Amino acid sequence: MNRPKLSFSVLAVVALVFGARQAQAQYNYLLLEAPVTIQFSVSVPNVVNVALTGGGNSRRTTPTTLPITPSMVLDDLRASGIITAPDNVGWTIVAVRPAPSDVYFVDASYRFFAVRRATPTSEIIERVAIPSTKLSFNRNYSNYVFTERFLGNLTLSATGRSTNYVEVTYRPNFVRTGTRYDFFTDPAAGITASGNAAFVFASTSADTDPVLIIAPTSMRLSGVGGVTGQRGPDGGALSSVEGLVTFTISIGAPRLVDAQDYLDVAVPDGDAPLPLINTAPPITFDFPYLGTSE
Numbered sequence: 001m002n003r004p005k006l007s008f009s010v011l012a013v014v015a016l017v018f019g020a021r022q023a024q025a026q027y028n029y030l031l032l033e034a035p036v037t038i039q040f041s042v043s044v045p046n047v048v049n050v051a052l053t054g055g056g057n058s059r060r061t062t063p064t065t066l067p068i069t070p071s072m073v074l075d076d077l078r079a080s081g082i083i084t085a086p087d088n089v090g091w092t093i094v095a096v097r098p099a100p101s102d103v104y105f106v107d108a109s110y111r112f113f114a115v116r117r118a119t120p121t122s123e124i125i126e127r128v129a130i131p132s133t134k135l136s137f138n139r140n141y142s143n144y145v146f147t148e149r150f151l152g153n154l155t156l157s158a159t160g161r162s163t164n165y166v167e168v169t170y171r172p173n174f175v176r177t178g179t180r181y182d183f184f185t186d187p188a189a190g191i192t193a194s195g196n197a198a199f200v201f202a203s204t205s206a207d208t209d210p211v212l213i214i215a216p217t218s219m220r221l222s223g224v225g226g227v228t229g230q231r232g233p234d235g236g237a238l239s240s241v242e243g244l245v246t247f248t249i250s251i252g253a254p255r256l257v258d259a260q261d262y263l264d265v266a267v268p269d270g271d272a273p274l275p276l277i278n279t280a281p282p283i284t285f286d287f288p289y290l291g292t293s294e
Helices: 070-079
Strands: 030-051 057-068 091-098 111-117 124-129 135-151 154-170 173-176 179-182 190-203 219-233 239-251 255-258
Touching: 030 070, 030 219, 057 070, 070 091, 070 173, 111 135, 154 219, 154 239, 190 239
Parallel strands: none
Antiparallel strands: 030 057, 030 091, 030 239, 030 255, 091 111, 111 124, 135 154, 154 190, 173 179, 179 219, 190 219, 219 239
């Protein structure tokens, strides 16, 4: 089925280029899609038993550090059946969220998808939602500092900063040097970590633009947490293990996409793009704020 393409105009947002759909009698919701880099460093104890020359044993514990790279995350998605392709060629991970037109919805609320392109600069040809049971990114609290410009009840522009407290859960299953680490199979809780993320946002729209988009810049989330799961020889019996984790999730500069590309990304009440002054206004203006920052 053919859909109309988005027509782009510059929205002057700190080196970001966004588009606004040309005026139509009806338009679809817009979403923001951004590239993601996910990296974890897991530290688990490793017990070493050494037989002593004079008899008896010595036991010592050392930490084993296990880096989980972006390519390993894709390997895990493929091994879990989320990506069905035979390899990772062309696959990347993106973060998707509604394109906000109200500053109260500019926060770190994202859903993750695995996408495939024929070339790094070509259009996406396959999209797969990553289940929250595998990887979740939950924004719990936000704080805003912003300035808005109004005409009546219509927001013309907004600039500011959003600071967020985010919890991340990741449940991988991988093999390293002959040892399997299973943080996915129940009752493993997997990797549970949290951290703070802040980003600036801005918007400007010409009178000919039919909707206002408030665009967040790129964001970097770093934090710490714990891991619980199982470990043992690959193909052998596994035993319980727990440890610590540090992580970094970088979400790059977003682009506008049609919501039909990601049908399972819900648009919260009140977060739909609002018409600008060039669009015929209704007789009354009533745009209540229906959400909270928690």
